Amino acid sequence: MAQEPDSNPLLQLENTRPLAVEPPVFQLNTGVETTDLTLWAQDNLSQALRDQDLPAANYAFASNSLHLYSSFETEDITSDQVLLSLKIKVAETTTPDHFLVELEEKTTIPAIHLEKNSKPVLSELIKRASQNVSLQIAQLDQKITPQPQSIDYIPIQLVSLPDQIDDRTKTVLENELRASFQIRNLYLTRQTTEAFIYKLRLKIDLSKQNEQGFLSLLWSLEDSANGEEIGQISQTNPIPNLPLSRILIPASEAIAEGTAMGIKDLLQQKSLQNQTVLK
CATH class of the missing domain: 3.40.50.10610 (ABC-type transport auxiliary lipoprotein component)
Structure with missing residues (x-):
C-alpha cells in the first residue's frame, strides 16, 4: 500500500452527504458565448468542491444526494466595468421549495476581460465559492445534529x-x-x-x-x-x-x-x- 494513498476518490468521502452539481445558468450581459461554458463550469465546480473534500459530481450518485444550483450573472457598473457574481443554492430535492444553503460571490472586473477570456475569472470565482460552500455545509451538519435532551447525558x-x-x-x-x-x-x-x-x-x-x-x-x-x-x-x-x-x-x-x-x-x-x- 502506498505510503500516501490519495488517488482513490473514496478516500475523500467523509462527514457529509453526496452533492449533485446541476448545470450552471449563465446570465451574462456582455455578449459572451456561454454554450461551451456550461459543461466546463459544471465540471470545474464539481472539481473545486471535491478539492474541499466534498463528495461532488455532475449527477446524483446516491439516493440522499443534496443538489447544488448555480448561476453566473453580470451587472454593469460603468461603461467598461461589470460586477460578476456567482450565486449558489443547495437543496435536498430536484424541485426545491426550500434551500439549506444560499451564498453569493462577487467581483468587479473590466468587461473586456470577461469577453476575451472568461474562464480564468470564472475559475477564481468558483474556487472562492466552493470554499464557502464547504464551510456552510459543515455548519449545516452541526446545526441539524439534535442536541440530546436526556438527563442521562x-x-x-x-x-x-x-x-x-x-x-x-x-x-x-x-x-x-x-x-x-x-x-x-x-x-x-x-x-x-x-x-x-x-x-x-x-x-x-x-x-x-x-x-x-x-x-x-x-x-x-x-x-x-x-x-x-x-x-x-x-x-x-x-x-x-x-x-x-x-x-x-x-x-x-x-x-x-x-x-x-x-x-x-x-x-x-x-x-x-x-x-x-x-x-
Whole structure:
C-alpha cells in the first residue's frame, strides 16, 4: 500500500452527504458565448468542491444526494466595468421549495476581460465559492445534529483544539468525538455554560527517537467548578514523516473511541471515589 494513498476518490468521502452539481445558468450581459461554458463550469465546480473534500459530481450518485444550483450573472457598473457574481443554492430535492444553503460571490472586473477570456475569472470565482460552500455545509451538519435532551447525558465542553491542527482536521476529529461520546451517554459541545461541569483539553507533542517520529495526544479532563484535573488519557504512537492532518484524519475514529472510553473510565472512578467518601 502506498505510503500516501490519495488517488482513490473514496478516500475523500467523509462527514457529509453526496452533492449533485446541476448545470450552471449563465446570465451574462456582455455578449459572451456561454454554450461551451456550461459543461466546463459544471465540471470545474464539481472539481473545486471535491478539492474541499466534498463528495461532488455532475449527477446524483446516491439516493440522499443534496443538489447544488448555480448561476453566473453580470451587472454593469460603468461603461467598461461589470460586477460578476456567482450565486449558489443547495437543496435536498430536484424541485426545491426550500434551500439549506444560499451564498453569493462577487467581483468587479473590466468587461473586456470577461469577453476575451472568461474562464480564468470564472475559475477564481468558483474556487472562492466552493470554499464557502464547504464551510456552510459543515455548519449545516452541526446545526441539524439534535442536541440530546436526556438527563442521562453527561455534558462535556471541548476547549479549543491546538493550533497545530488545521480547520479541516479539527472538524473531522470533533465529529468523531461527538459520535463516540454520544454512544456512551456523553455530550460534547463547544458552548460555555454553567451546565457543562467538565472541560476537555488536548495537548499535542511531536518528538523523534532515533529518526523515528512519535505523536503523543494528551487529553485532560477538568472539573469546571474548581479547575481541578480529574484525570488524563494519553495516546502515543510511532508515525511516518507525513503532515499532521494525513495522520490524524485516518486515525480520528480510533482516537475518538479511545478518548471516549478513557473519559467514561475516569468518570466511573470519580463516582466510586465520591461514594467511598459518602460512606
